[in-house]
Amino acid sequence: MTYIAKPKFHHPGLKKNELGYTHRDYEGKISTLCAGCGHDSITASIIEACYELSIEPHRVAKISGIGCSSKTPDYFLGNSHGFNSVHGRMPSVLTGANLANRDLIYLGVSGDGDSASIGFGQFAHSIRRGVNMTYIVENNGVYGLTKGQFSATADRGSKSKKGVTNTDNAIDLVAIALQLGATFVARSFSGDKSQLVPLIAAAIGHKGASFIDVISPCIAFNNHAGSTKSFDYVREHNDAVNRLDVLVGRDPIAVDYAPGTVQVVEQHDGSKIALRKIDADYDPHDRLGAQTFLARHAAKGQIVTGLLYVDPDAEDLHEHLNTVETPLNTLEADTLCPGSAVLDKINASLR
Amino acid sequence: MPDKKPISSVNDFVVRFANVNGSGSASANEMFARAILRHGVPVSPRNIFPSNIQGLPTWYEVRVTEEGHLGARGGVDMMVAMNPQTWDKDVAGIEPGGYLFYDSTKPMPSTKFRDDITVIGVPLTAITNSTYTDPRQRQLFKNIIYLGSLSALLDMDPKLIEQLIGEQYKGKEKLLSSNIHALHLGRDWALQNLKCPIGLRVKKSDKVGDRIFIEGNSAAALGAVYGGATVCAWYPITPSSSVAEAFTAHCKKYRHDPETGKAKYAIVQGEDELASIGIVIGASWNGARAFTATSGPGISLMTEFIGLSYFAEIPAVIMNIQRAGPSTGMPTRTQQCDIIACAYASHGDTKHVLLFPEDPAEAFEFAAAAFDLAERLQTTIFLMLDLDIGMNHRLCRPLKWDDARQYDRGKIMTAEMLEEGRDFGRYLDVDGDGIPYRTYPGTHPTKGSYFTRGTSRDRYARYSEEGTVYADNMQRLVRKFETAQDLVPRPLQANAERPTKYGVIYFGSTSPAMDEAIGLLEARGHQLDRLRIRAFPFHSSVASFLAEHDFVYVVEQNRDSQLRQLIVNENGIDPVRLVPIVHYDGTPITARFIAKAIGDHQDHLKVTPLRKAVS
Numbered sequence: 001m002t003y004i005a006k007p008k009f010h011h012p013g014l015k016k017n018e019l020g021y022t023h024r025d026y027e028g029k030i031s032t033l034c035a036g037c038g039h040d041s042i043t044a045s046i047i048e049a050c051y052e053l054s055i056e057p058h059r060v061a062k063i064s065g066i067g068c069s070s071k072t073p074d075y076f077l078g079n080s081h082g083f084n085s086v087h088g089r090m091p092s093v094l095t096g097a098n099l100a101n102r103d104l105i106y107l108g109v110s111g112d113g114d115s116a117s118i119g120f121g122q123f124a125h126s127i128r129r130g131v132n133m134t135y136i137v138e139n140n141g142v143y144g145l146t147k148g149q150f151s152a153t154a155d156r157g158s159k160s161k162k163g164v165t166n167t168d169n170a171i172d173l174v175a176i177a178l179q180l181g182a183t184f185v186a187r188s189f190s191g192d193k194s195q196l197v198p199l200i201a202a203a204i205g206h207k208g209a210s211f212i213d214v215i216s217p218c219i220a221f222n223n224h225a226g227s228t229k230s231f232d233y234v235r236e237h238n239d240a241v242n243r244l245d246v247l248v249g250r251d252p253i254a255v256d257y258a259p260g261t262v263q264v265v266e267q268h269d270g271s272k273i274a275l276r277k278i279d280a281d282y283d284p285h286d287r288l289g290a291q292t293f294l295a296r297h298a299a300k301g302q303i304v305t306g307l308l309y310v311d312p313d314a315e316d317l318h319e320h321l322n323t324v325e326t327p328l329n330t331l332e333a334d335t336l337c338p339g340s341a342v343l344d345k346i347n348a349s350l351r
Numbered sequence: 352m353p354d355k356k357p358i359s360s361v362n363d364f365v366v367r368f369a370n371v372n373g374s375g376s377a378s379a380n381e382m383f384a385r386a387i388l389r390h391g392v393p394v395s396p397r398n399i400f401p402s403n404i405q406g407l408p409t410w411y412e413v414r415v416t417e418e419g420h421l422g423a424r425g426g427v428d429m430m431v432a433m434n435p436q437t438w439d440k441d442v443a444g445i446e447p448g449g450y451l452f453y454d455s456t457k458p459m460p461s462t463k464f465r466d467d468i469t470v471i472g473v474p475l476t477a478i479t480n481s482t483y484t485d486p487r488q489r490q491l492f493k494n495i496i497y498l499g500s501l502s503a504l505l506d507m508d509p510k511l512i513e514q515l516i517g518e519q520y521k522g523k524e525k526l527l528s529s530n531i532h533a534l535h536l537g538r539d540w541a542l543q544n545l546k547c548p549i550g551l552r553v554k555k556s557d558k559v560g561d562r563i564f565i566e567g568n569s570a571a572a573l574g575a576v577y578g579g580a581t582v583c584a585w586y587p588i589t590p591s592s593s594v595a596e597a598f599t600a601h602c603k604k605y606r607h608d609p610e611t612g613k614a615k616y617a618i619v620q621g622e623d624e625l626a627s628i629g630i631v632i633g634a635s636w637n638g639a640r641a642f643t644a645t646s647g648p649g650i651s652l653m654t655e656f657i658g659l660s661y662f663a664e665i666p667a668v669i670m671n672i673q674r675a676g677p678s679t680g681m682p683t684r685t686q687q688c689d690i691i692a693c694a695y696a697s698h699g700d701t702k703h704v705l706l707f708p709e710d711p712a713e714a715f716e717f718a719a720a721a722f723d724l725a726e727r728l729q730t731t732i733f734l735m736l737d738l739d740i741g742m743n744h745r746l747c748r749p750l751k752w753d754d755a756r757q758y759d760r761g762k763i764m765t766a767e768m769l770e771e772g773r774d775f776g777r778y779l780d781v782d783g784d785g786i787p788y789r790t791y792p793g794t795h796p797t798k799g800s801y802f803t804r805g806t807s808r809d810r811y812a813r814y815s816e817e818g819t820v821y822a823d824n825m826q827r828l829v830r831k832f833e834t835a836q837d838l839v840p841r842p843l844q845a846n847a848e849r850p851t852k853y854g855v856i857y858f859g860s861t862s863p864a865m866d867e868a869i870g871l872l873e874a875r876g877h878q879l880d881r882l883r884i885r886a887f888p889f890h891s892s893v894a895s896f897l898a899e900h901d902f903v904y905v906v907e908q909n910r911d912s913q914l915r916q917l918i919v920n921e922n923g924i925d926p927v928r929l930v931p932i933v934h935y936d937g938t939p940i941t942a943r944f945i946a947k948a949i950g951d952h953q954d955h956l957k958v959t960p961l962r963k964a965v966s
Contacts, residue, residue, distance in 0.1 A: 058800060061637070061792045074802050074814075081792035082802040083636060085629070086655055092584075092626040096633025096641060097792070099582050099617040104637075104793050122629070125622040317619075324613040328581040329638035329791065331615055333758050336579040338605040340752045346573070347749040350563035351388075 088119025499537025574718025
C-alpha cells in the first residue's frame with residue numbers, strides 16, 4: 001500500500017546510467033494494484049525506459065485520468081510531478097501543461113475506459129493537434145475499479161467474468177490514432193518487456209503525438225477463458241511486425257543483425273531506432289499501409305504489435321502555434337504586458 | 352399632422368433601427384452612434400439580435416443622453432423601420448408623438464401607420480437602385496444612405512460622419528469616396544424633400560470627455576493580455592466568443608517577439624468546454640496564467656473540473672459572459688443568471704470567487720486582477736460579465752495601467768527555497784491564511800515533487816482516506832475563502848442625501864440603470880443608500896450595510912433573485928428584510944423598471960393613517 005514507506009537503501013553495486021542514477025531513482029511508491037496486474041509490468045517498463053534514456057526524473061510530468069491505469073503514475077518516477085486528473089480528461093490537462101512549459105517531457109497514462117469511452121473525444125483531439133507527448137493506454141478491455149464492466153475496447157463476442165457476452169463493436173485505438181495523424185503509433189503487450197521498453201523509449205524521443213496501446217490483462221476481471229485480453233489469448237494471437245532497439249549516443253549496431261532485416265530510423269532528438277523487421281514487407285513510414293495491414297490482420301483475429309508507424313520529421317503543437325522557445329510559464333510582466341503607453345494609444349483609438 | 356404633438360428633445364431620445372440580420376446594417380448603425388459621440392453627446396447603444404446568421408430580425412438601439420444615462424431607457428422615440436417582417440410591432444412600439452422613418456419606395460396602405468406619430472418616408476430603394484447596379488453594393492450603401500438622411504433630420508454635422516468614414520476606410524480611397532457619396536445622396540434627398548430638422552435633434556456638447564467607447568468582451572480580453580495570460584483555451588459560444596477572438600487579435604498586435612516573430616501566447620480552440628477548462632487547469636498547474644471564456648451551458652459542462660480546481664487548488668480564470676438560461680435558454684439575450692451556478696459550482700462542498708464588473712473599464716481591471724487572485728488563492732476565479740456589457744459598446748472611463756505593477760504569482764516554492772531546507776507540504780498552511788505553497792513541475796531533482804489528486808490527501812499531498820485528514824483540509828479551504836474576502840474588490844457604498852432606513856444592493860450591468868433610477872426615486876421622495884457589490888465572497892461591509900437598514904432591495908437580472916439567495920445564505924440573515932427586485936425577460940434592466948418596482952414597494956410601506964384615509 002502507498003502508505004507503507006518503500007525502503008530507500010539499495011545494493012551499492014547497482015548499475016548507474018549516464019547521469020549516475022540507478023533504477024531505484026526512477027521508481028515511485030509501492031503499487032496498490034492487484035498482484036500480477038499487467039499495469040505493474042508497464043510501470044516497470046516505463047522505469048526501465050527512462051533509466052536507459054538517462055532522463056532526469058524531475059523533468060518528466062506524468063499525467064493521468066481516472067482508473068486503475070491512471071493510478072500508476074504514483075508508482076514510477078517519484079521525483080516527478082504527477083497529476084491524477086479527471087476521468088477521460090488527461091489529454092486536455094496534458095495539452096495545457098505542455099503549452100505552459102515546452103521543456104518538460106510529458107507522459108500521459110490512461111486506460112481503455114478513460115481513453116476509448118469517456119475520454120474518446122479528448123484522446124482524438126489531442127492526437128490530431130500533435131501535442132508533443134507519449135500517450136500510453138494500458139488496455140485491459142474492462143473497468144477494473146468498478147469491478148468488471150466491459151469497456152469500449154472489449155472485442156465483440158468476448159465474455160465477461162460473469163459470463164455476459166459483449167455485443168458492441170470494439171474500438172481499436174491504434175487504428176484511430178493512425179487515422180487522426182499520430183506521428184508515432186505502436187502496440188505492445190504488458191507481458192513483453194523486451195518489445196515494450198524500447199517502444200516507450202522511442203516514443204519519448206519522438207517529437208509529436210506518440211501513441212502506444214499496451215494490451216494489459218486484468219488478472220481480476222479479464223483473464224478468463226472467453227476473454228480476448230487475457231494473457232493466454234494475447235500470447236497466442238500476438239503478431240509482431242518488428243522488434244526494436246533504441247540507441248542513444250551510441251553507434252548504430254546494424255551490424256548485429258543480418259542485412260535487410262534492420263532499418264535504422266533517426267529521430268528528431270538524435271536518438272536512433274533500430275528496427276528488426278519480422279515481417280520483411282512492413283514499412284513503418286507508410287501510414288496508409290499501416291492502416292491496411294492492421295485491418296487485414298484484425299480480420300484474421302491477430303493482434304499486431306510493434307512500431308506500426310513513425311514520422312521522424314513530425315511537427316508538434318508548439319510549431320503549429322509558433323510559440324516562443326522560452327517556456328510560457330517563465331514569462332513575466334516585462335515581456336507580457338504592453339504597458340501604459342500602448343494603452344493610451346488604445347484608448348485614443350476608441351474615441 | 353399627427354394628432355399628438357411631436358416629441359421635441361435635444362440630446363435626449365432613443366432611436367431604434369429595425370434591420371434584417373446579415374444585411375450589413377450593423378456598421379452603419381454603429382457609425383450613427385459614434386457620430387453622435389463625436390458631437391460630444393454620450394450615447395448608449397445596444398444590439399438586440401437573434402441566434403441566426405441571416406434573415407431573422409435584428410435591432411440596434413441608440414440612446415442619446417446628454418445626462419449620460421447609459422442604461423437602457425425603454426421606449427422608442429424614433430423607429431428606423433427597415434424590416435417588413437417586424438413592421439407592425441416596430442410601429443406599435445413608438446412612443447406617442449414619436450417618429451417613424453421608413454423606405455417609401457413602395458406605397459404603404461395608411462392602415463400600416465399610426466395617427467399619433469410623425470411618418471417620414473425616404474425612397475431608399477429607389478435612390479439606391481438608380482445609383483448602384485451591383486446587388487451587394489445596393490444593400491450596403493442603402494444603409495449609408497439612410498444614415499445620411501438621418502443626419503439631416505436630426506441636425507447632425509455631416510463633417511463628423513465624414514471624418515468617421517475617413518478613419519474607417521483609411522487607405523482605401525475607393526471605398527472612402529463611395530461611402531461619402533452615399534452619405535450625401537441620403538442627406539441631400541432629405542434636405543430637399545423633407546422638413547429638416549425634426550423635433551429630435553443632436554446639438555454639440557462636451558459631455559463625453561476623455562471617455563472611451565468599447566465592448567466589455569474586448570476590454571476583458573485586453574485585461575487578460577495586460578494581466579499576463581499566456582494560455583487561452585475556448586469553445587465558441589454566444590455571447591462569449593468575442594472574448595477569445597479579441598484576445599487573439601490583441602495578442603497578434605502586442606504579444607509577438609519583435610525579433611523572432613514568435614508568439615508569447617498559445618490559443619487553442621478546444622473541442623468542447625471540457626477540453627477548454629482542462630487545458631486551462633493543465634497550464635495553470637504548470638505555472639502559466641491561463642483562462643477560458645464561456646457562457647452558462649459551458650459552465651455546466653466545466654463543473655467537474657471546477658471542483659478539481661477548488662480541491663486540488665489549481666488556479667483558473669473563467670470569464671462567464673452570462674446569457675438567459677436554463678439549457679440553451681435565450682442565447683442572444685442578457686441576464687445575470689449564473690450567480691448560484693458559479694458560486695457553488697461542482698459536486699461536494701465548493702465555493703468560488705466571483706467578480707462583478709459594472710462596465711468595460713472594470714472588466715479590464717478585474718480581468719487583469721483575476722490572474723493575480725487565481726495565483727494568490729490557487730483556485731478558480733470567475734469574471735462575471737453578461738451580454739449587455741460584453742457585446743455592446745459602452746462609454747466608460749479610459750483604461751489605466753501602472754507600469755510599476757508586477758504580477759502576483761502567489762506562493763511558489765522555488766528550487767532555492769527547497770535547497771535552503773524549507774519544509775514543503777503542498778497542502779500545509781504555513782501562514783495561517785489557508786493558502787499553501789506550491790511547486791511548479793520540474794523545479795528540483797529531488798525535492799518538491801508531489802502527486803496532484805482530486806481525492807483526499809494529507810498536508811504533504813500523501814494519499815489518505817482518513818476522515819480527520821479530509822476534514823482538516825476542508826477547514827483550511829474555508830480559511831482560504833475567508834482570506835479571499837479581503838483580497839477581492841470591495842463593495843462601493845453611496846449614501847442618500849438624508850439618512851434613510853432603506854438601502855439597495857445591485858451589481859454588474861445593472862449599474863447605470865440603478866444610478867439613473869436613484870434620481871427618479873428621489874423625485875418621488877424616496878431616499879435610498881446604495882451598495883454595489885463587486886465580488887463574492889462578500890466583504891464584511893455587506894453585513895454592516897444590511898444591519899444598518901430596515902429593508903434592503905436587491906436588484907438583479909434573473910428570476911430567482913440569486914444574489915439575494917447568496918447574501919441570505921452566506922450572512923445568515925432574515926430574508927424578509929431583503930426585497931427582491933428582479934427583471935428577467937432577456938432585455939437589459941431599465942431605470943424606469945427599477946424606479947417603479949422600488950417606488951411602488953416604498954409607497955406600500957408608507958402606511959396611511961386610517962382617519963386620514965377615510966376623511
